[in-house]
Amino acid sequence: MRNWLLWVLALIWLPAHAHKPSDSYLFLKVEESRIEGRWDMALRDLEAAVGLDADGDGNITWAEVRASHGAIEAYALANLAVTTSAGACPLSAGEHLIEEHTDGAYAVMMMSGTCAGPPTRIDVRYGLLFEIDAQHRGLLRVEGLGPVRNAIFTAEARDLAFDASVASGAAQFGAFVRDGVKHIAIGLDHILFLVALLLPAVLVRVEGRWRPTASLPRTLLNVGGIVTAFTVAHSITLTAAALQWVQVPSRLVESLIAASVVLTALDNLFPFLPRRRWIVAFTFGLLHGFGFASVLLDLGLPRETLALSLLGFNVGVEVGQLLLVLLLIPLAHALRRTTAYPRYAVGVGSAAIALAATGWMVERAFGMAFMPF
Amino acid sequence: MKRLAAAALAAAAFSSGAAPFVPASDSVVLERLAVRRDDPFSREAVGLREQLRQEPRNAAVAVRLAGLHVERARADGDPRHWGRAQAVLSPWWKEKDPPPAVLLARAQIRQSQHEFPAAIEDLGTLLRHEPANAQAWLTLATVQLVTGDAAASGASCERLAPLTLPLVASACRASVAGARGDAAGGQRQLATALAASRPVPAGIQAWALGLAAELAERAGDASGAEAAYRRALSLDPGDAYNMAAFADFLIDAGRPREALAIITGDRLSEGLQLRRVIALRATGAPAAQDETRRLRERFAAARARGDRVHLREEARFVLEVERDAPRALALALENWQVQKEPADARVALEAAAAAGERNGAAEVARWARQSRLEGRAVRDALGKLGA
Numbered sequence: 001m002r003n004w005l006l007w008v009l010a011l012i013w014l015p016a017h018a019h020k021p022s023d024s025y026l027f028l029k030v031e032e033s034r035i036e037g038r039w040d041m042a043l044r045d046l047e048a049a050v051g052l053d054a055d056g057d058g059n060i061t062w063a064e065v066r067a068s069h070g071a072i073e074a075y076a077l078a079n080l081a082v083t084t085s086a087g088a089c090p091l092s093a094g095e096h097l098i099e100e101h102t103d104g105a106y107a108v109m110m111m112s113g114t115c116a117g118p119p120t121r122i123d124v125r126y127g128l129l130f131e132i133d134a135q136h137r138g139l140l141r142v143e144g145l146g147p148v149r150n151a152i153f154t155a156e157a158r159d160l161a162f163d164a165s166v167a168s169g170a171a172q173f174g175a176f177v178r179d180g181v182k183h184i185a186i187g188l189d190h191i192l193f194l195v196a197l198l199l200p201a202v203l204v205r206v207e208g209r210w211r212p213t214a215s216l217p218r219t220l221l222n223v224g225g226i227v228t229a230f231t232v233a234h235s236i237t238l239t240a241a242a243l244q245w246v247q248v249p250s251r252l253v254e255s256l257i258a259a260s261v262v263l264t265a266l267d268n269l270f271p272f273l274p275r276r277r278w279i280v281a282f283t284f285g286l287l288h289g290f291g292f293a294s295v296l297l298d299l300g301l302p303r304e305t306l307a308l309s310l311l312g313f314n315v316g317v318e319v320g321q322l323l324l325v326l327l328l329i330p331l332a333h334a335l336r337r338t339t340a341y342p343r344y345a346v347g348v349g350s351a352a353i354a355l356a357a358t359g360w361m362v363e364r365a366f367g368m369a370f371m372p373f
Numbered sequence: 374m375k376r377l378a379a380a381a382l383a384a385a386a387f388s389s390g391a392a393p394f395v396p397a398s399d400s401v402v403l404e405r406l407a408v409r410r411d412d413p414f415s416r417e418a419v420g421l422r423e424q425l426r427q428e429p430r431n432a433a434v435a436v437r438l439a440g441l442h443v444e445r446a447r448a449d450g451d452p453r454h455w456g457r458a459q460a461v462l463s464p465w466w467k468e469k470d471p472p473p474a475v476l477l478a479r480a481q482i483r484q485s486q487h488e489f490p491a492a493i494e495d496l497g498t499l500l501r502h503e504p505a506n507a508q509a510w511l512t513l514a515t516v517q518l519v520t521g522d523a524a525a526s527g528a529s530c531e532r533l534a535p536l537t538l539p540l541v542a543s544a545c546r547a548s549v550a551g552a553r554g555d556a557a558g559g560q561r562q563l564a565t566a567l568a569a570s571r572p573v574p575a576g577i578q579a580w581a582l583g584l585a586a587e588l589a590e591r592a593g594d595a596s597g598a599e600a601a602y603r604r605a606l607s608l609d610p611g612d613a614y615n616m617a618a619f620a621d622f623l624i625d626a627g628r629p630r631e632a633l634a635i636i637t638g639d640r641l642s643e644g645l646q647l648r649r650v651i652a653l654r655a656t657g658a659p660a661a662q663d664e665t666r667r668l669r670e671r672f673a674a675a676r677a678r679g680d681r682v683h684l685r686e687e688a689r690f691v692l693e694v695e696r697d698a699p700r701a702l703a704l705a706l707e708n709w710q711v712q713k714e715p716a717d718a719r720v721a722l723e724a725a726a727a728a729g730e731r732n733g734a735a736e737v738a739r740w741a742r743q744s745r746l747e748g749r750a751v752r753d754a755l756g757k758l759g760a
Contacts, residue, residue: 044406058410062400063399133457
């Protein structure tokens with residue numbers, strides 16, 4: 001009865017697995033002069049290498065794996081050598097665990113070792129399983145020496161070296177800031193949205209007619225509110241989408257972004273959106289954040305520095321946006337009392353923006369390509 | 374505390390599962406092996422391995438052992454056996470002119486890794502030594518067709534014809550006809566051969582029937598295609614290729630429930646899992662989400678190890694399930710550099726159409742027109758691209 005129950009439990013417990021070529025996952029972390037490691041090796045591969053299924057019934061039990069821990073340690077450690085700038089760092093095995101990967105259960109072997117001093121470079125030599133499976137790969141991840149790095153051992157590439165001096169976290173952050181600025185600079189839809197939002201910021205509508213604002217502080221308050229609302233909104237959706245908490249189809253988002261530009265520009269001509277512009281900026285800002293996220297995801301977010309990269313990209317977007325405000329607002333403020341400003345800058349400008357954005361909207365919604373820009 | 378450290382080490386790592394753990398008891402079964410030690414395959418493999426230990430350069434023994442792994446790789450769809458077969462042949466792997474039997478096995482393994490030019494070279498070398506090797510001509514014809522060289526494939530079929538069963542020769546020629554825009558002609562030819570053929574092994578019959586079904590489908594004969602698919606699968610129910618092709622047929626026909634019913638097996642290949650996910654989503658089944666995630670993880674795992682073998686399936690997954698047409702197009706074009714079969718053209722053209730990139734797959738569109746590629750899906754995609 002008890003055996004029967006265990007067997008049923010095992011059936012439930014074993015998830016549906018898929019086939020996959022042979023991989024092992026090796027993780028090394030350098031901390032001062034210590035190296036901590038973890039190595040996941042497929043039970044099916046270890047069966048071929050050291051023989052786990054002692055009773056030959058085709059089922060590998062935890063008891064059989066436990067009985068083989070010594071053999072697994074000997075086999076694995078004979079096929080891994082870590083040397084550092086501070087001399088050899090022999091690793092020894094610690095706790096043994098089990099982990100599930102897409103193709104089945106893996107033996108997890110924890111390792112640690114002490115070097116003569118804190119290393120600035122490590123050399124890893126890997127030789128697991130190649131004699132049994134020529135397409136075996138060792139997927140290595142190294143932490144604690146500069147940025148986290150991934151590398152692959154193959155039968156042809158059994159030696160890999162890492163040192164601390166390549167691309168620091170700060171450089172990576174800087175790269176994402178630049179990407180953010182660049183995206184605003186070349187993202188005509190975001191620029192035109194901001195322009196449409198900000199053009200009337202130096203004016204007030206009195207009885208259906210535009211009048212210049214009385215003072216600079218009044219304008220700055222206006223602009224500050226709009227820009228802050230836009231920033232908060234797009235940061236929320238950018239973060240949510242970049243961390244993949246939510247997924248929105250990119251075609252829909254891109255079409256709606258174009259629509260938001262059309263509506264904002266039209267509102268300058270025939271007001272129908274809320275009078276408080278920061279509400280408009282916030283609502284549509286949520287959409288634009290999804291747009292930023294798809295760019296960021298295309299750039300490929302390094303998982304280990306996710307938060308840093310996300311922050312960097314967002315900072316870049318803000319910087320780009322701020323540059324645009326600094327360019328636009330002083331000019332608008334200076335021209336606000338001219339008759340041409342409301343008529344041409346706001347009127348004709350908004351109409352042109354609405355027209356261009358309508359083109360994008362149609363293009364994006366129906367998957368066509370006719371716009372020259 | 375230590376457990377916590379393990380979890381932390383894993384958190385950012387490449388693992389797909391949860392934190393590692395200590396199983397609840399000694400009797401927990403962690404893994405079931407596909408072949409037990411007392412299986413005939415295992416016994417023969419152990420014997421051959423022992424023989425190889427004594428004579429490491431005995432090519433005949435090595436080829437026999439590699440052949441066992443190739444059979445297993447095909448029967449179970451387990452790619453580990455391709456790697457094991459290659460390891461057995463490692464003393465000859467880099468040799469320019471190894472023994473002929475090694476060349477054939479090496480070509481088949483390279484074909485499985487989508488190293489088509491290297492496979493063609495091996496087969497060429499082998500056929501210079503053994504111009505009457507039927508298996509080599511058939512493999513060569515197949516690889517040439519996969520790489521989009523229908524003319525060379527046709528020539529290989531002619532060299533094969535006098536060396537093999539009439540049905541095999543007809544199937545070889547019919548494949549080429551299908552790739553040159555004459556699916557109906559290929560189908561007729563194959564139907565005649567199938568009707569006339571003396572008893573042949575069920576596997577060959579099923580292969581020819583599956584081919585006949587594909588050609589009928591492309592020629593617009595849906596009922597003929599369905600009947601041929603069903604006969605092929607009744608002869609060889611585990612044939613993953615025919616299963617996938619018939620599932621596509623049913624999905625295209627708006628019959629996802631029936632597609633689910635014909636996809637069977639314990640460990641589905643990426644290709645079959647993809648059809649299952651597409652069909653599950655079409656029926657709105659609750660299992661769809663979980664299976665989609667699992668397939669996404671499989672593609673990620675393949676990518677992490679640098680594999681390029683499933684690009685066709687991944688492109689279709691990204692197009693139809695993830696609905697990210699630009700990324701699907703990039704994958705499909707990457708795949709097109711390696712494989713040029715109708716299914717490869719189809720996914721590239723559909724991705725370009727969905728991405729609104731009229732010239733996104735210009736080379737593929739040109740190829741499709743030149744080879745007069747048939748089938749409704751391809752026609753529709755070409756129409757959308759204005760080509």
